[in-house]
Amino acid sequence: MSRAYDIPGLKALIGPIKQEDNPILVKQKSRDFYWYSPVLKRELEAVTADVVVTPANEDEVRAVLAAAYRLGIPATPRGAGTGNYGQAMPLMGGVLLNLAEMNRVKSIERGRVVCEPGAILIDIDKATEPSGQELRMFPSTRGTASIGGFVAGGSGGVGSITWGGLRDFGNVLRLKVMTLEAAPRALELAGADLHKAVHAYGTNGVIVEVEAPLAPRYDWKDVIVGFDSFDAAAAYALALGEQDGILKKLITVVAAPAPHAYFLRHRAFIPEGASVAILMIAPHALDAFRAFTGPFKEARILFDSGEIKPEERAGLPPNYELTWNHTTLRALRVDPKITYLQARYPSDRGLEAVKRIHDRFGDEVMGHLEVIRFNGRVAFAGLPLVRFTTEARLDKIIAEHEAMGAMIFNPHRYTLEEGGMKQTDAIQLAFKRETDPKGLLNPGKMIAWENPDFDFSAGKNFLFPGLEARARAAEG
Amino acid sequence: MSRAYDIPGLKALIGPIKQEDNPILVKQKSRDFYWYSPVLKRELEAVTADVVVTPANEDEVRAVLAAAYRLGIPATPRGAGTGNYGQAMPLMGGVLLNLAEMNRVKSIERGRVVCEPGAILIDIDKATEPSGQELRMFPSTRGTASIGGFVAGGSGGVGSITWGGLRDFGNVLRLKVMTLEAAPRALELAGADLHKAVHAYGTNGVIVEVEAPLAPRYDWKDVIVGFDSFDAAAAYALALGEQDGILKKLITVVAAPAPHAYFLRHRAFIPEGASVAILMIAPHALDAFRAFTGPFKEARILFDSGEIKPEERAGLPPNYELTWNHTTLRALRVDPKITYLQARYPSDRGLEAVKRIHDRFGDEVMGHLEVIRFNGRVAFAGLPLVRFTTEARLDKIIAEHEAMGAMIFNPHRYTLEEGGMKQTDAIQLAFKRETDPKGLLNPGKMIAWENPDFDFSAGKNFLFPGLEARARAAEG
Numbered sequence: 001m002s003r004a005y006d007i008p009g010l011k012a013l014i015g016p017i018k019q020e021d022n023p024i025l026v027k028q029k030s031r032d033f034y035w036y037s038p039v040l041k042r043e044l045e046a047v048t049a050d051v052v053v054t055p056a057n058e059d060e061v062r063a064v065l066a067a068a069y070r071l072g073i074p075a076t077p078r079g080a081g082t083g084n085y086g087q088a089m090p091l092m093g094g095v096l097l098n099l100a101e102m103n104r105v106k107s108i109e110r111g112r113v114v115c116e117p118g119a120i121l122i123d124i125d126k127a128t129e130p131s132g133q134e135l136r137m138f139p140s141t142r143g144t145a146s147i148g149g150f151v152a153g154g155s156g157g158v159g160s161i162t163w164g165g166l167r168d169f170g171n172v173l174r175l176k177v178m179t180l181e182a183a184p185r186a187l188e189l190a191g192a193d194l195h196k197a198v199h200a201y202g203t204n205g206v207i208v209e210v211e212a213p214l215a216p217r218y219d220w221k222d223v224i225v226g227f228d229s230f231d232a233a234a235a236y237a238l239a240l241g242e243q244d245g246i247l248k249k250l251i252t253v254v255a256a257p258a259p260h261a262y263f264l265r266h267r268a269f270i271p272e273g274a275s276v277a278i279l280m281i282a283p284h285a286l287d288a289f290r291a292f293t294g295p296f297k298e299a300r301i302l303f304d305s306g307e308i309k310p311e312e313r314a315g316l317p318p319n320y321e322l323t324w325n326h327t328t329l330r331a332l333r334v335d336p337k338i339t340y341l342q343a344r345y346p347s348d349r350g351l352e353a354v355k356r357i358h359d360r361f362g363d364e365v366m367g368h369l370e371v372i373r374f375n376g377r378v379a380f381a382g383l384p385l386v387r388f389t390t391e392a393r394l395d396k397i398i399a400e401h402e403a404m405g406a407m408i409f410n411p412h413r414y415t416l417e418e419g420g421m422k423q424t425d426a427i428q429l430a431f432k433r434e435t436d437p438k439g440l441l442n443p444g445k446m447i448a449w450e451n452p453d454f455d456f457s458a459g460k461n462f463l464f465p466g467l468e469a470r471a472r473a474a475e476g
Numbered sequence: 477m478s479r480a481y482d483i484p485g486l487k488a489l490i491g492p493i494k495q496e497d498n499p500i501l502v503k504q505k506s507r508d509f510y511w512y513s514p515v516l517k518r519e520l521e522a523v524t525a526d527v528v529v530t531p532a533n534e535d536e537v538r539a540v541l542a543a544a545y546r547l548g549i550p551a552t553p554r555g556a557g558t559g560n561y562g563q564a565m566p567l568m569g570g571v572l573l574n575l576a577e578m579n580r581v582k583s584i585e586r587g588r589v590v591c592e593p594g595a596i597l598i599d600i601d602k603a604t605e606p607s608g609q610e611l612r613m614f615p616s617t618r619g620t621a622s623i624g625g626f627v628a629g630g631s632g633g634v635g636s637i638t639w640g641g642l643r644d645f646g647n648v649l650r651l652k653v654m655t656l657e658a659a660p661r662a663l664e665l666a667g668a669d670l671h672k673a674v675h676a677y678g679t680n681g682v683i684v685e686v687e688a689p690l691a692p693r694y695d696w697k698d699v700i701v702g703f704d705s706f707d708a709a710a711a712y713a714l715a716l717g718e719q720d721g722i723l724k725k726l727i728t729v730v731a732a733p734a735p736h737a738y739f740l741r742h743r744a745f746i747p748e749g750a751s752v753a754i755l756m757i758a759p760h761a762l763d764a765f766r767a768f769t770g771p772f773k774e775a776r777i778l779f780d781s782g783e784i785k786p787e788e789r790a791g792l793p794p795n796y797e798l799t800w801n802h803t804t805l806r807a808l809r810v811d812p813k814i815t816y817l818q819a820r821y822p823s824d825r826g827l828e829a830v831k832r833i834h835d836r837f838g839d840e841v842m843g844h845l846e847v848i849r850f851n852g853r854v855a856f857a858g859l860p861l862v863r864f865t866t867e868a869r870l871d872k873i874i875a876e877h878e879a880m881g882a883m884i885f886n887p888h889r890y891t892l893e894e895g896g897m898k899q900t901d902a903i904q905l906a907f908k909r910e911t912d913p914k915g916l917l918n919p920g921k922m923i924a925w926e927n928p929d930f931d932f933s934a935g936k937n938f939l940f941p942g943l944e945a946r947a948r949a950a951e952g
Contacts (some may be wrong), residue, residue, distance in 0.1 A: 110608075111694060111723075111760035132586075132692075134607050136721075166721030170764035171721040191767030213723075213760050215607075218587060218693040225843075242852025245612075245647040247587075256735030282589035282691050289644035291667030376718025376854045 005073045006095055007050050013067035016376060018054040018101070022196025026052050029096055033084035035327055037413035038088050038339055038388050047089045047467070049076065049096035056101055058178070058186065058208050065184040065206065068440055075180060076442045077202035079118055079149025082141040082314050084325060086414040087153035087201045091444035091467045097149055108133070111214050112173060118205045121272030133214035136163045136171060148207045151175065153196055155409075156381075158250045158280065159215070160372040161241055164473070166459070167198055173213055177344045179435040187435070196431040201416055203442045203449070204432035218282045222250050222319035224303035225293065226274040230255035230367045231355050232298045233275040234380070238351055239292075241371040243379040246289050247282035252323035253374035254278065255358065255367035258385055262330040265316050269303040275367075276302065314341070324383065325370050331385050339394070340368070342409040342419075343382035344400060350380045353405045360404070363387070365397065382406070414464050417447045422456045424448040451462055481549045481570055483526050489543035494530040494577070502528050505572055509560035512804055514815055514864055515888035517560050522729075524944070525552065525572035532577055534654070534662065534684050541660040541682065544571055544916055551656060552918045553678035555594055558617040560801060562890035563677045567920035568942045573682060575624055583759030584609070587690050593624025593683045601693070602694025609690035612639045612647060616802035624683045627651065627674055631885075632758065634726045634796045635691070636848040637717055638834060643674055649689055652664045663911070671906040674713050677892055679918045679925070680908035694758045696725050696796035698781035700742070701769065702750040706731035706830050706843045708774045709751040710856070711896040714827055715768075716753070717847040717854040722765050723758035728799035730754065730833065731843035734861055738806040741792050752778065753845075756797050800859065803844050815870070817842075818885040818895075819858035819877060823934065824914070826856045829881045839863070855924035858882070891938050893923045898932045899949040900924040 011019065020026060027048040050073075055061045074094030074299040081088055090096055103118035105127040113128055121142045125134045133300040137159030139145050145154075151172055152456075156165035163171055167199070174190045177197050189197055197205050227233040230253070237253045238248065253275065260272045270276060281289045286356065288305065293299050305313060322330065331338040345353045358367045366385040371378060384398060393413075398408050413419050416428070429448040435441070439449060444464035447454045454462055487495065496502060503524040506846055511517040524547075544551040550570030566572055575898070578595035580638045581603040589604055589611070597614045604610055613635030615621050621630075627648055632641035650666045652671050662684065663734055665673055673681050686718060703709040706729070713729045716722065729751065736748045746752060754774075762782065769775050781789060798806065807814040821829045834843045842861040846926045847854060864872060867888075874884050889895050892904070905924040915925060920940035923930045930938055 013729060052562070111758060162720070168721035169724065169759050171718055173763065174762060191763045191768065194767075213721075224951045243645055244849040245644035246850060247646065282587060285646050287649065287667045290669075294668065355920075373720040378719060408935045444533045 005050055007073070009071050010051070010067050010073055010095065013070065014053065014063050017060045017063060017464070018056065018384060020052040020054070021050070022050070026096065029078070029081070029098060030090055032081040032086060032088055032323070032444040033329075033413070034086040034089060036084045036325070036332065036339060037130060038413040039391055039394070040371070040414060043467070044086050044089055044414065047086075047091055048093065049090040050093045052096040052098050053102050056099040057126065061097070061206060061208055062180055062184045064095065064097060065178055069180055069182055069184070069438060070150065072440065074433050074440045074443050075206075077148075077152070077206045079146030079152070080120065080144050082145040083141070083149060083153040083253070085153070085411055086421045087368035087445070088149065088465075089414070089444070090442070091464055094440070099206075100146065102208070103146070108207070108214075108448070112119050113213045113214055114209065115147050117210060118146045121145050121147060121150065128214055129217055131214075132217050134217040135159070136213055136215045137166070142320065147212065151210055152200060152207055155199060156372060157324050161248055161251050161378075162373065162374045163215070163376045165385070167195065172198055172210065172211060174180035174211035174407065176206055176209035176292075177207045177435065178208050179205055180441050181435075181437065196427055199416075199420070200428050200446045201442055202430075203436070203446045204428055204440070205435045217245070218279040221283055221286060222303065223279045223281055223289070223301060224269065224319065225277040225279065226270065226300045227276070227298050229298070230275040230358060233277050234354055234367070234369055235351055236296050236299055237277045237369065237371050237380060238380070240279070243292055245287045246292060248280060249279065250280035250320055250323060251283075251371035252278040252368065252372070253369040254322070254327055258327070258331060258368070261332050262327075263322055264330070264334070265301065266322070274302065278322050282317055283344045323372060328382045329365070330461070337388050339386050339388040340383050340385060340411060341398060341401065342411050343384065343406045344374070345380040345382060346405050347377040347379045348372060354380055354382070357401060357404050357406060361397065362398065415445055415447050415459065417456065418462060466469070479919070481526055482547045483549070485547050486491070486543050486549055486571065489546065492528065492541050493536045493539060494532065496528040496530070497526070499524070502526070502572065502897065505557070505574060508557040508562060508564055508565055509801070509805075510562040510565060510890070511780060512560045512801070512808065512815060513888040515867055516890060519943070520562050520565055520890065523562075523567055524569065526567040526569050528572045528574050530574040530577050537573070537578075537654055537682055537684055538660045540571065540573060541654060542658065545656055545658055545914060548916065550919050551682075551918045553628070553682045555622030555623075555628070556617075556620050556624070558615070558621040559629040559712050559888055560624060561629070561895045562713065564625065564918070565890070566695070566918070567890070567940055570916070574614065575682075578684070579622070584690075588687060589690055590685065590687045591623050593686060594622045597621050597623060597626065604690055605693055607690075608693050610693040611635070612689055612691045613642070615797050616809070617802035618796065623688065627684055627686055628676060628678045630674060632848060633800050636846070637727050637854075638849065639691070640849045646689060648674055648686065651683055652686035653685050653686035653911065655681060656917050657913065659913075662866070672903055674898070675892075676904050677918055677921045679892070679912070679922045680904055681917070691888060694723070694798065696756040697759055697762060698779065698793065699755045699757055699765070699777060700745065700779035701753040701755065702746065702776045702778040703752070703774050704749070704753040705774070706834060708831055708871070709753050710843070710845055711827055712772050712775055712846050713753045713845065716755070716857070719768055722768060723761045725758075726755060726756035726796055726799060726802070727847035729843065729845040729847070730798070730803055732806060734803070734842045734844070738810050739798055740806070740810070742779065742798070750778065750830050754798050755923050756795055762838045778883060800846060804859060804861065813864050816859050816863050816887060817862060817868045817874060817877065818903045819860065819882045820850070820885070821856040821858060822881050823850060823853040823855045824828075830856055830858070833877060833880050833882060836876065838871065889937065890921065892921055893932065894938060927936075930937040
């Protein structure tokens with residue numbers, strides 16, 4: 001497989017920079033959580049890099065990128081590999097640029113932290129804790145995900161109920177990205193320019209530094225509220241989201257039977273048949289939270305981390321590890337046939353849309369809502385759990401969601417466009433022309449680059465030609 | 477006037493507690509900013525207490541309230557007297573209970589501060605600054621207003637763009653209130669019980685301690701953005717309010733000609749004809765703020781506290797002293813015929829409602845919007861400036877606002893109900909029965925107590941009979 005690229009030449013050029021070419025280890029590092037999707041599992045199973053290079057600093061990144069340019073070898077940057085759209089999987093092989101060891105927290109100020117891309121989110125929060133601060137938002141993979149990967153491949157998460165998404169103005173303050181050119185440049189992006197590289201999967205520059213805003217740190221309390229119906233849980237969650245004075249970091253709704261069936265370590269707290277709202281509440285908001293919750297006749301507080309005994313709490317994951325994509329992960333561990341979608345429901349009459357859609361699919365699609373701020377409104381995002389049968393049926397479920405008013409960010413596609421807005425992002429494409437003239441950065445992920453004439457309205461999937469050729473070569 | 481009450485008897489009962497009965501000084505302390513309203517100015521001109529009593533601690537408050545109960549003397553609690561609905565004006569005379577000297581900040585924790593009621597808001601912020609914290613919200617009278625008065629008579633203010641109003645769950649954590657009974661009790665209110673005493677004008681208990689939530693403190697930057705039209709300024713302000721990732725504390729819109737005409741010390745920055753958005757932006761949000769503002773073709777940054785020279789800045793009031801009721805105050809100083817309304821515009825299509833209403837009244841009503849969070853939505857509150865002619869015309873303007881979809885909290889009325897929701901608040905009434913069985917606390921302000929049969933839908937004003945009788949007695 002590696003015959004296509006001059007890997008020995010690359011090694012000669014980059015000298016002592018840390019690298020690994022044991023095929024088993026390289027393949028391990030060429031993966032993310034793409035296997036959440038049965039579609040991506042089939043399509044990306046064979047994907048592997050030729051070599052993993054692990055730079056220790058910007059100079060080493062520059063050296064690797066210059067060598068890749070000179071030899072025409074693809075380079076795919078990767079943080080911790082916790083994405084699940086195949087974001088950091090090297091469709092064309094080549095160099096896997098592992099940024100995990102560039103993990104320093106470089107400076108902490110009031111409202112700001114500057115990090116290297118490989119810094120793990122929970123480690124950043126530990127570093128900023130003495131200043132009374134923490135990151136505004138993190139994915140459920142906080143304990144393992146890197147900030148560079150979150151910015152390049154994530155969209156929001158725990159904290160989005162207050163701050164909106166990563167792509168909103170103000171949620172990333174500055175990025176330094178390196179180009180893949182003969183003499184790689186380090187470009188500083190701030191303000192409106194951030195959009196060029198946020199959520200671009202590293203296709204148009206390697207993130208080598210992130211400046212992120214900090215919020216005040218609190219000892220958030222984990223609470224789970226149970227309901228007899230998904231609709232009641234959703235209505236409660238939306239109303240709680242709209243309580244401007246009750247400070248919270250997380251509001252998630254998971255429909256029965258999933259909570260009891262899949263949250264194994266919380267089973268003692270969650271009866272069968274309960275749909276739940278999973279919450280993180282600031283300590284000084286607990287009184288107000290309870291006063292707000294009281295009048296909801298159906299609401300029963302099933303779990304309150306401040307009230308239970310330490311021995312009951314031991315071994316329980318934090319609430320955020322029941323939410324966002326950890327909901328999917330826990331379901332998959334119990335039932336490997338489960339997969340999921342990513343949806344956004346309309347801001348107006350969102351509750352009705354959610355109810356209508358879930359009534360339609362019954363037990364085949366289990367409701368999972370994340371209450372977030374979107375354009376100033378409290379709205380539902382969703383990562384519904386789907387009992388997978390066939391790809392055709394999955395496509396049908398997606399099409400029906402869209403027909404009923406939900407927007408689907410398809411997690412069964414590996415391209416930026418198909419997983420996102422299903423249209424060319426002219427700014428990111430223009431930036432790629434500037435930063436990656438040979439098209440070597442994470443190839444195959446930006447349709448606008450690979451096939452400018454691709455018709456998003458034709459209803460067909462994009463198949464990256466290089467991926468197919470590589471797969472055939474691997475078989476042959 | 478004082479013959480009606482046994483003031484000498486009161487003095488004998490309360491002994492050495494600090495007091496003042498010089499009529500000129502007593503009358504001074506019996507006032508607030510009621511004169512913003514030409515209606516209240518006429519109605520309340522003659523109002524005065526018989527004696528001002530200034531307790532130093534809870535025991536002294538208890539002694540005064542016990543004496544007032546025993547002798548049947550009204551008692552009206554007062555903070556700094558910065559309200560403008562006559563909230564703390566003693567319609568029936570009696571004791572003015574001046575809480576200004578109970579002004580200690582008692583404890584500061586993560587997310588919380590406990591104060592005595594007379595603590596001035598800016599002093600609380602100074603006390604909490606070393607902990608990196610500040611109050612969530614304050615009125616434009618931050619420099620002079622007390623926290624007890626704010627809780628009893630205010631509704632929100634600077635900070636409401638993030639946190640909503642004072643009456644929202646979580647924006648007051650706990651109150652201790654004292655009853656007016658034979659043996660006054662100190663009652664602790666938290667959670668849903670807070671509603672009993674928040675915004676009750678002290679009619680159902682004297683606030684003797686406030687626990688308030690704290691937010692992170694930032695060195696907020698004052699920015700003023702100019703527009704050629706009020707509509708453009710309003711559209712921009714709403715859009716900025718909906719930017720979840722841009723941390724701000726204040727978004728105010730004031731229509732031309734008011735900014736140039738009335739903001740005298742800012743005149744060099746604000747051209748004639750400019751409508752403005754007056755902002756407080758967190759330092760770490762400035763880049764994002766500028767990136768957001770850039771594409772608004774009409775927007776011109778007229779003033780940026782971070783950019784101007786110290787000598788230009790000297791003598792300028794902070795931005796928040798151009799907003800909320802300070803807008804009214806500055807207009808009144810230039811043109812004594814100005815008065816104002818307090819409005820809330822619909823959350824849906826609020827921009828259209830604001831435009832429709834202001835187009836209708838032209839120069840007679842100058843737009844003044846405060847962008848706030850209300851029930852989870854970013855919405856417009858308004859304190860439009862009105863060129864006053866007659867009370868009948870003012871009533872007509874109010875009626876037309878209401879007919880066009882705005883809710884008016886009439887600042888030309890001194891009762892809780894007429895300045896508020898125009899209906900009986902059963903919870904506050906029930907609490908008054910419990911805390912003030914003789915009806916001596918701030919009499920005349922709660923219609924539900926004074927006249928349970930009052931018909932709010934009849935379109936007539938409530939006239940407090942005691943006020944009329946007192947006024948006649950004063951004349952006779």
